[in-house]
Amino acid sequence: MGELLDLVLVGVLLLNFALLGTSRLSAAIKFAGIQGVLLGVALFVSHEQPGFRLILLAVASAALKGGVIPAILLRAMRNVSIRREIEPFVGFTTSLLLGALATGLSLVFARSLPLMAQHAGVLTVPASLATVLTGFLVLTTRRKAITQVVGYLVLENGIFVFGLTLVEAIPFLVEIGVLLDLFVAVFVMGIIMDHIHREFSSLSTEHLTSLRE
Amino acid sequence: MAAWLVIVPLGFAALAFATRSERVRPWLLPVAGVVQLGLVGLELAGFDAGLGRPWLGLDPIGRLISAYLAVLFFLCSVYAPAYLAQRAERPNRVFCAVMLVFFAMMNLIAGVQHLGLLWVAVEATTLASGPLLYFNRNPRSIEATWKYLLIGSVGIALALLGTFFVAYAALAGGSSTSLLLPDMVATARQLSLPWLHSGFVLALVGYGTKMGLAPMHTWKPDAYGEAPGLVGALLAGGLTSCAFTAILRFFQICAAAGEAPFARSLLLFLGLASMVVAGAFMVRQGDYKRMLAYSSVEHMGILALGVAIGGAAVFGALLHLLNNGFSKGVLFLSAGNIHRAFGSKRTGDVSGAARLLPASGALFLAGFFAITGTPPFGTFVSEFTILTAMLQAGRYWIAGAFLSLLLLVFVGMGSTVLAVVQGDPPERAQATPYRDRWLSVAPIAALLALVLALGLWIPAPVSELLRAAAASLEPGR
Numbered sequence: 159m160g161e162l163l164d165l166v167l168v169g170v171l172l173l174n175f176a177l178l179g180t181s182r183l184s185a186a187i188k189f190a191g192i193q194g195v196l197l198g199v200a201l202f203v204s205h206e207q208p209g210f211r212l213i214l215l216a217v218a219s220a221a222l223k224g225g226v227i228p229a230i231l232l233r234a235m236r237n238v239s240i241r242r243e244i245e246p247f248v249g250f251t252t253s254l255l256l257g258a259l260a261t262g263l264s265l266v267f268a269r270s271l272p273l274m275a276q277h278a279g280v281l282t283v284p285a286s287l288a289t290v291l292t293g294f295l296v297l298t299t300r301r302k303a304i305t306q307v308v309g310y311l312v313l314e315n316g317i318f319v320f321g322l323t324l325v326e327a328i329p330f331l332v333e334i335g336v337l338l339d340l341f342v343a344v345f346v347m348g349i350i351m352d353h354i355h356r357e358f359s360s361l362s363t364e365h366l367t368s369l370r371e
Numbered sequence: 372m373a374a375w376l377v378i379v380p381l382g383f384a385a386l387a388f389a390t391r392s393e394r395v396r397p398w399l400l401p402v403a404g405v406v407q408l409g410l411v412g413l414e415l416a417g418f419d420a421g422l423g424r425p426w427l428g429l430d431p432i433g434r435l436i437s438a439y440l441a442v443l444f445f446l447c448s449v450y451a452p453a454y455l456a457q458r459a460e461r462p463n464r465v466f467c468a469v470m471l472v473f474f475a476m477m478n479l480i481a482g483v484q485h486l487g488l489l490w491v492a493v494e495a496t497t498l499a500s501g502p503l504l505y506f507n508r509n510p511r512s513i514e515a516t517w518k519y520l521l522i523g524s525v526g527i528a529l530a531l532l533g534t535f536f537v538a539y540a541a542l543a544g545g546s547s548t549s550l551l552l553p554d555m556v557a558t559a560r561q562l563s564l565p566w567l568h569s570g571f572v573l574a575l576v577g578y579g580t581k582m583g584l585a586p587m588h589t590w591k592p593d594a595y596g597e598a599p600g601l602v603g604a605l606l607a608g609g610l611t612s613c614a615f616t617a618i619l620r621f622f623q624i625c626a627a628a629g630e631a632p633f634a635r636s637l638l639l640f641l642g643l644a645s646m647v648v649a650g651a652f653m654v655r656q657g658d659y660k661r662m663l664a665y666s667s668v669e670h671m672g673i674l675a676l677g678v679a680i681g682g683a684a685v686f687g688a689l690l691h692l693l694n695n696g697f698s699k700g701v702l703f704l705s706a707g708n709i710h711r712a713f714g715s716k717r718t719g720d721v722s723g724a725a726r727l728l729p730a731s732g733a734l735f736l737a738g739f740f741a742i743t744g745t746p747p748f749g750t751f752v753s754e755f756t757i758l759t760a761m762l763q764a765g766r767y768w769i770a771g772a773f774l775s776l777l778l779l780v781f782v783g784m785g786s787t788v789l790a791v792v793q794g795d796p797p798e799r800a801q802a803t804p805y806r807d808r809w810l811s812v813a814p815i816a817a818l819l820a821l822v823l824a825l826g827l828w829i830p831a832p833v834s835e836l837l838r839a840a841a842a843s844l845e846p847g848r
Contacts, residue, residue: 332487
């Protein structure tokens with residue numbers, strides 16, 4: 159089981175790099191979506207005998223992160239007719255290098271953590287940390303509101319990966335609550351993005367600088 | 372009873388959403404406020420339906436916070452119809468419904484005993500307050516709402532990771548974990564310390580973002596500056612206190628694990644940093660609503676400091692939570708009235724508030740004295756309690772910094788407040804139709820009376836609530 163899980167998690171890590179390297183918004187949204195589907199698969203394969211509860215959760219999170227949320231974001235993107243992230247604060251090559259650095263550091267750092275025996279051999283914890291850091295990188299280095307939401311999604315994906323170690327400990331209701339909050343968050347952000355576009359005729363957060371000291 | 376404190380406001384939210392009349396709908400808010408006061412009264416009298424256990428339940432901290440929230444919300448809700456009548460050009464359906472959802476989620480934070488559900492509730496308050504901030508629908512409020520949602524959500528995501536780390540601390544320590552607070556506290560000694568430490572740091576940063584502790588406070592001036600005064604009062608009084616409650620939950624676990632000194636040193640650092648940042652930005656602040664936001668950063672710092680010092684200062688911090696919330700109510704609501712009348716929140720455009728709006732101007736000035744800890748207001752008592760505890764603990768440098776920062780804030784805030792209140796109103800303002808009305812002033816006066824009352828005499832039931840809540844944060848004492 160551990161090998162299959164590792165395979166899925168390698169996919170998650172590769173998608174981090176794909177996301178960091180692309181300038182096309184639709185590609186970034188799709189990469190985050192595929193990552194979401196992989197998380198559902200990871201949840202499924204992380205247990206020897208997945209029960210009904212686990213299957214339901216895996217399907218729900220894959221459908222939300224891989225289907226509903228990308229659909230909301232792609233729709234928002236089409237409405238505002240923006241295709242590319244132009245001139246991010248940090249270039250694509252540099253952010254790829256930073257991503258590689260973050261992934262390497264996560265692998266090293268996770269070794270020094272006091273992990274339980276069943277989590278020490280698999281990629282779960284390092285993949286989680288690397289994905290969280292990638293999310294942060296996207297959030298802080300990109301200018302478009304949509305890309306920032308994608309960064310937030312990747313950050314949440316990273317936290318979800320850590321949650322794989324805790325499936326027994328976290329009640330179903332809480333997991334569903336977390337997913338619901340994520341859905342509402344993207345939904346509300348989608349509405350606000352729509353208003354940003356209407357007000358400024360752009361989705362670049364550069365225009366959001368009138369409030370300062 | 373904790374469940375009903377959440378369900379009933381949610382019911383009112385649905386009712387508000389279904390109500391068609393724009394004029395009738397705002398009156399549902401004070402009705403919900405009165406009902407909530409009744410429920411809290413029943414709860415304090417010992418009535419408990421037991422619904423939702425063990426996930427929901429009011430421990431001493433929850434009891435204190437939910438009673439406080441009911442009083443604050445009631446007084447704000449009485450103010451709401453008059454405010455919304457002034458803004459009749461805007462539909463208020465979403466505003467009223469979302470405000471009740473927001474209130475329900477704050478009560479969920481107070482009454483929840485499960486760390487995962489706590490996270491869900493805090494994130495829900497972020498999402499529910501977004502539409503409230505966006506009520507004015509202009510470019511500035513879009514910017515503030517966007518920053519608030521993004522910074523808030525990212526911060527809270529870190530708190531989720533922190534919650535997971537604490538859960539893992541239990542697993543790695545060899546015990547099973549349910550993430551239920553009483554279980555976590557009972558088995559805290561077995562927690563794996565590296566995971567507990569990193570979990571606490573992440574939770575502190577995450578919920579600290581929501582609370583507005585420096586350096587994670589950057590959304591606050593924008594959000595409070597652009598929000599309607601009514602929303603500002605509920606955010607600065609209610610939501611920040613709820614985020615503080617979430618931090619206290621993690622502190623309880625740390626303290627039970629014998630790691631209180633670790634948690635305290637972090638709180639001390641963030642507390643002092645918040646006071647320094649607030650003091651620096653409050654001097655020569657040209658926007659009186661942003662000034663209130665920095666005042667909120669300062670007082671969140673004082674709450675963190677109180678818990679960091681321990682002993683009697685914890686009691687002082689909890690008392691200060693009440694004082695700060697009620698004083699912020701006074702300041703934000705009266706600032707909202709002044710904003711309505713002058714059509715500006717820049718001190719350059721606003722002067723002579725005391726002439727144009729005798730009641731709101733006087734209340735704004737009195738609110739300033741209340742928040743800066745002038746006797747006989749309650750803030751003086753709570754700040755003095757914290758200061759005494761610092762001196763008793765021999766932390767003279769911290770006490771000195773605390774006092775000098777309070778003084779700096781007094782001077783910085785005072786010059787802005789006096790510029791607003793004194794002098795003659797500019798001609799442009801005299802043309803706006805807004806003047807004080809009974810319903811837009813009486814709730815503010817009531818809030819001020821509460822801060823004053825807490826300074827003169829703390830009733831026995833209130834001090835009992837405070838004492839029990841403080842005791843639950845001081846294990847082994």
